[in-house]
Amino acid sequence: MSQLHALAAAAGVARTWQDADGRDQVVSDDALAAVLAALGYQADDDDAASASVAALSEEMSRPPAFLSVDIDAPLALPASLAAAEAAELTMEQGERRSLPIVRGVLPPIAEPGYHRLQIGEHALVLAVAPPRCLLPADLPGVARKRLWGTAIQIPSLHERPAPYGTFADLREAVRLFAARGADAVAISPVHALLSGGTSFYPYSPSSRLFLNAMLVDTSTADAGLSDQKEQELIDWPSGLASRQRELRRAFADLTPEQRQEIDAWSERQGSALHRQAVFDALSLHLDERDWRKWPADYAHPEAPGIAGFATEQTEEIAFHLFAQWLAERSLAAVQGEAKSGGMAIGLIADLAVGIDPAGSDAWALQGTMLTGLTIGAPPDPLGPDGQNWALTGFSPQDLRQSGFAPWIATLRAALRHAGGVRIDHAFGLARLWVVPEGRLASEGAYLSYPFADMLRIIALESHRAGAVVIGEDLGTRPPGFVEPVTDKGILGMRVLWFERNGNGFAPAEDFPAQAIAMTGTHDTATVAGWWTGRDIGWNRRLARGNWHNEETQRMADRSALWSAIGSGTPQPSADTPAPVVEAAIVQMGRTPSVLAIIPLEDLLGLEEQPNLPGTIDEHPNWRRRLSGPLADLLAEPATARRLAALIEARRA
Structure with missing residues (x-):
């Protein structure tokens, strides 16, 4: 070698x-x-x-900064520590105890938590994890109930005249679904995006530690917003500018008492929030969204110019702190609505797989993030040349050296106002395809991650937050991935289109119980769009792939799908998707999977999907709006019938 x-x-x-x-x-x-x-x-x-x-x-x-072990299991110490004969353990709650080390093995520990282990002169964090994450059956009042919910793109909502949907619209949507017996509402990431620009892609966050302040609702009207209500597509540049003006006015109208409340809240959040506010203020002040192009005086949080800027721009920084305060309150109110309405889970947050290298996490967490590398996917049938997502992520060796503190903070941020979290591209817990800067996506390689440690931390945080964990596991699974993830109680995703066997589409009873059954995701065709070939139409329009073969294959696939879900009734024509949509929803409802998630687009029978992978501007990704207030849409007879059929299927 x-x-x-x-x-x-x-x-x-x-x-x-x-x-x-x-x-x-x-x-x-x-x-x-x-x-x-x-x-x-x-x-x-x-x-x-x-x-x-x-x-x-x-x-x-060298001796490690972090070790993890399952509760009640012995721990074989690394060679750098194995010669010791005793250790001092300080429990997270403060209790101290002496532990023998016998032939390099630490005895089992019964209490979960992040404890401090002292072996000789070396101290490290010892994470003792529960055997698995919480499952829905562990939640209060769930027992053996089969849960159901929906997935909502927040900007698509509009309960009032506004450029796009907000947390206030989401709260109303949650109220409506809770009243109908739903247990969960899944949302796309609400991470902070680059400020002051036109960024609206939810999977390219500036920070996964803080929230997208452009989704807050100040309950004030902005001039001209009523003119935008009937637009089918979101005009993001105009809408973001309107929301920014709205926030600035709300900040200017704060009373001294409110300012004091926000200041006290900001102090309690610690230094990371202040760094985020400084970053956002600096991006606007320098009119440059990419910190890598900033002067050296601002190149990192401890750079010489940062303290002076913070002193000079206290009011601007206070504005960004206010925006985060309002976002936190708004999202907390949504989860409060869900729980008070009887939802077993409530919001299912979405944790993006990486961050924008130009963003605040990359600036604030230098030394912990990959540099010179972006993450993506190797060549496959969906992307013959590979994919470069232009995102970065944690460096595995730096994660270990930091005691996994950034990973723990990221999980806690995602779960702060949610009853569950979906981990985007969960394969990244084991390995990520990394691409050197300036090279083609196909010129990358897989980089392994501390899989077992990350899984144990997820289990710990699941119990602390009282939340369930879902792993987005669609695609080619890494070797050795499935069993550890299943053992740790992480729910997989089983999407109608991908669940097939040798005879065609898998029957409902073949879906696993420890999974989320779904008719689709934001990246797949809706049921109506698939049946009518709307997705193939987009490929034809954009000259993508071999759409001639796709059309031929779709004819056979329609027959195969209807054989699986049609209950022996005559197959509808390709231009009659309504019966297929209802049958697909019922099929997911009948699965033994512990949770069925039906995207709002399928409940409403829509043909267009929120996002078309592999496109940026060619397709209106993340720009689609609903045709009216959600209460009206849910009351339409066809939608009400689909909901009733789903509920009945879950009961049965």
């Missing part, structure tokens, strides 16, 4: 991988060296690779 290959193996960079068809693929040495260099391990030649192997070996021989 060459030194380059030895270095890659030690650093967790896979030289080989299997594609969607199960064929072995090999990463070129050039691509391997580029990934390793971005991780800080030079491998331009054998001498450099040998030096990096030695440096990495020395790094890995």
